[in-house]
Amino acid sequence: MNHTGDYMVINCINRILFSISMLACILIFLPFTLNGQENETYYFNIDDAILRALEQNNQIKAGEYGIQKAKWDKRRAQTALLPTVTFNTRYTWIDDETYALRDFSRYFRDGGMDSTMPGMNFDIPQTVFQNSFVTSLDVNMTLFNWMVINGLSIASATENAAKYQSNSTRDRILFEIIAGYMNVLYNQEILALQTDYLGLSKLNYDKAVRMQEAGRYSKVEALRWKVDYQQQLSLVENGKSQLRSAKAILRRMLNIPMNALIQVDLQIPDRFITESEKIKLMTAENIIDTINVDDEKLIEINAALKAMESNTEISKLLYKNTYEKFAPTISLNYQYAWRENNTIELDDYSPQTLMINFSFPLFSSFQDYSHLKSSYYEYRQNKELFEDQLKNTRYILTETVNKIINLRTQIELSKTNIEYNEHNYRIVEQQHEKGLISNIDFIDAKLNLQNAKLSDVRNNYDFISAILELYYLLGDLERFIPDYLSKN
Numbered sequence: 001m002n003h004t005g006d007y008m009v010i011n012c013i014n015r016i017l018f019s020i021s022m023l024a025c026i027l028i029f030l031p032f033t034l035n036g037q038e039n040e041t042y043y044f045n046i047d048d049a050i051l052r053a054l055e056q057n058n059q060i061k062a063g064e065y066g067i068q069k070a071k072w073d074k075r076r077a078q079t080a081l082l083p084t085v086t087f088n089t090r091y092t093w094i095d096d097e098t099y100a101l102r103d104f105s106r107y108f109r110d111g112g113m114d115s116t117m118p119g120m121n122f123d124i125p126q127t128v129f130q131n132s133f134v135t136s137l138d139v140n141m142t143l144f145n146w147m148v149i150n151g152l153s154i155a156s157a158t159e160n161a162a163k164y165q166s167n168s169t170r171d172r173i174l175f176e177i178i179a180g181y182m183n184v185l186y187n188q189e190i191l192a193l194q195t196d197y198l199g200l201s202k203l204n205y206d207k208a209v210r211m212q213e214a215g216r217y218s219k220v221e222a223l224r225w226k227v228d229y230q231q232q233l234s235l236v237e238n239g240k241s242q243l244r245s246a247k248a249i250l251r252r253m254l255n256i257p258m259n260a261l262i263q264v265d266l267q268i269p270d271r272f273i274t275e276s277e278k279i280k281l282m283t284a285e286n287i288i289d290t291i292n293v294d295d296e297k298l299i300e301i302n303a304a305l306k307a308m309e310s311n312t313e314i315s316k317l318l319y320k321n322t323y324e325k326f327a328p329t330i331s332l333n334y335q336y337a338w339r340e341n342n343t344i345e346l347d348d349y350s351p352q353t354l355m356i357n358f359s360f361p362l363f364s365s366f367q368d369y370s371h372l373k374s375s376y377y378e379y380r381q382n383k384e385l386f387e388d389q390l391k392n393t394r395y396i397l398t399e400t401v402n403k404i405i406n407l408r409t410q411i412e413l414s415k416t417n418i419e420y421n422e423h424n425y426r427i428v429e430q431q432h433e434k435g436l437i438s439n440i441d442f443i444d445a446k447l448n449l450q451n452a453k454l455s456d457v458r459n460n461y462d463f464i465s466a467i468l469e470l471y472y473l474l475g476d477l478e479r480f481i482p483d484y485l486s487k488n
Contacts, residue, residue, distance in 0.1 A: 042256055045265035046181050047482050049254060053177045054485060056255045060173055063166030070155075070162035077155035080148045083141035089344075090134045102128040129342040136337035143332055143356075146324035154317045161310035168303035175472040177253055178480060179465055183246045184264055186461040190454060191239035197450050198232040205229040208439070221439045228443050268464070271480060275471075276464050284405050290474065291397040295390060301475030305393060308386050315382040319375040325368035328360040393473060400470045407463040414456035421449040 044052070054060060094102070103126065142148055208225035211217035247262055256262060279287065299305045335353040338346040361368070428445040431437045471477050478486045 040257070041261040041263060043263045045267070046178065046269055047485070049177055049181050049250070049264075050174060050481060050485055052254050053173055054170075057173050057253065058255065059169050060166075063162075063169040066162045067159070067166050070159040074152075074155040074159050077148075077151045080145075080151065081142065083139050086138045086140075088134075088136050088138060092132045092134070094128075094130055096130070099128065099130045104128075127340070129340065131342050132340050133342070133344045134337065134340045135344075135346060136335050139332075139334040141332045143330040145329045145331075146327040147321060150317065150321045150324065154314065154321065157310065157314050157317055161307065161314055164303065164307040164310045168307040171303045171472060171475070171477050173253065174481065175468065175477060177250075178468060180246065180250045180253060181264065182268075182461060182465055182468070184243070184250055185266060185268065186457065187239065187243040187246045188264075188266065189457050189461075191236065191243055193450070193453055193457065194232065194235045194239045197446075198229075198236045200446070201225075201229040201232040204443075217439075224439055224443065228447075272464055272468075275467055275479065276460075279404060279463075279467055280408055280411075287401055287405055290470070291394075291401055293474075298393065299390065302393060302473060303475060305386075305390060308389055312379070312382045312386045315375075315379040319372075319379040322368070322372040322375045325361060325364065325371070328358060330359075331357045333357060397470070397473050400466055400473065403466045404463065404470065407459055407466060410459045411456070411463060414452060414459050417452045418449070418456055421445070421452045425449045 205225045205228070208217055208222045212219060212222040248258065250256075250264075251258055251260065251262060293301070299309055333353075333355040335355075337351050337353070339349040339351065341347060425445045425448075428437060428442055432439070432442040468477075468480060471479060
């Protein structure tokens with residue numbers, strides 16, 4: 001018995017150990033499996049990003065669905081002018097007392113009280129039944145209705161507004177995609193420069209520590225190199241954070257999972273370089289002339305303004321539509337029916353009715369008038385907002401052009417500044433090796449060169465982004481879109 005008990009205890013312990021080992025394996029390998037499934041890497045260039053946005057961006061697809069909805073709304077408005085045909089059948093049951101009061105034909109039937117009355121040589125047909133059926137075909141058609149007529153104009157304007165709004169959304173999303181992609185490239189290039197300088201600062205700091213230990217550097221000089229290293233380390237961490245934010249924005253606009261990894265092509269497309277070089281060759285007056293267009297032309301080329309103008313037009317039509325409450329309505333009704341009887345079968349007698357209905361409102365407790373005034377002020381509100389947006393667009397265009405002119409000058413300055421600081425750094429480096437200058441002067445020369453390169457990168461990317469914004473506001477964003485993806 002003791003051997004049997006020991007065997008059962010050992011068997012139970014083995015099962016527990018096996019279960020624990022299986023659970024440990026699951027806990028160890030499950031995270032790797034989940035990471036392999038979730039952290040998918042997406043590789044794409046700017047053309048791939050544009051294509052993905054056109055195919056998968058929710059706002060662009062919503063705009064396309066909005067166009068389809070507006071088309072069907074227009075068709076529905078057109079059908080309001082067509083006649084409607086309905087088939088009607090009614091069943092009625094009345095109680096005995098009511099039936100006796102309504103049915104007079106029984107007084108003219110044979111027998112007793114129901115015999116034919118003297119002098120009556122005809123029978124009155126029965127028109128009231130205790131159980132009765134009525135069947136008819138009814139045709140209704142609007143002859144005049146201000147709301148229906150104006151509704152056609154509203155439906156057409158709504159369809160146009162949906163198209164303009166879809167184009168505006170498409171241009172805005174593509175502008176944000178391209179700008180977001182360029183922001184990723186900018187942050188990656190800045191981070192690469194900062195990382196290189198971090199490595200150099202680490203080497204200089206390690207060298208300073210060794211020199212201090214050898215008694216050739218003071219503690220202040222060593223701390224100065226440590227401060228420089230810590231500054232570079234902080235810049236690198238900040239650069240990584242900026243790059244993560246830029247990639248997160250790009251993921252969001254491209255409908256890529258937030259936990260996915262993305263790798264972008266580091267090459268700036270040639271068409272971007274070509275446009276930037278073209279702008280650099282233009283004079284300031286020529287650049288300013290690009291925005292000298294009249295209001296009508298600006299509204300026509302700017303998708304956002306065109307969409308807003310169409311919405312203002314809709315509010316105007318809605319305001320005019322409120323006058324239908326004060327206008328008459330005329331409709332035509334035609335009925336082809338079968339006589340009411342006590343069977344569902346249709347008889348030979350088919351009465352026909354043609355009716356023209358004229359309706360004119362006289363008084364509605366000022367509800368219609370208050371609605372009219374409300375619609376009017378809503379239209380005026382939208383019109384003022386549109387005028388404000390037009391002026392704001394002109395202001396943004398002016399600021400964008402000024403930015404382009406200023407950045408073009410800054411790019412030339414940064415190139416000269418880099419050339420100067422590179423030459424100065426080489427001289428200072430040689431003098432530092434000979435012990436002719438202090439560490440502080442050497443670090444300052446290195447930082448000046450670093451800042452000059454960072455400023456040059458920033459100016460070039462800001463210049464391309466400003467050109468992109470200019471063409472976006474002028475409705476010419478398609479020149480940055482590949483031909484096979486262009487809506488033109």
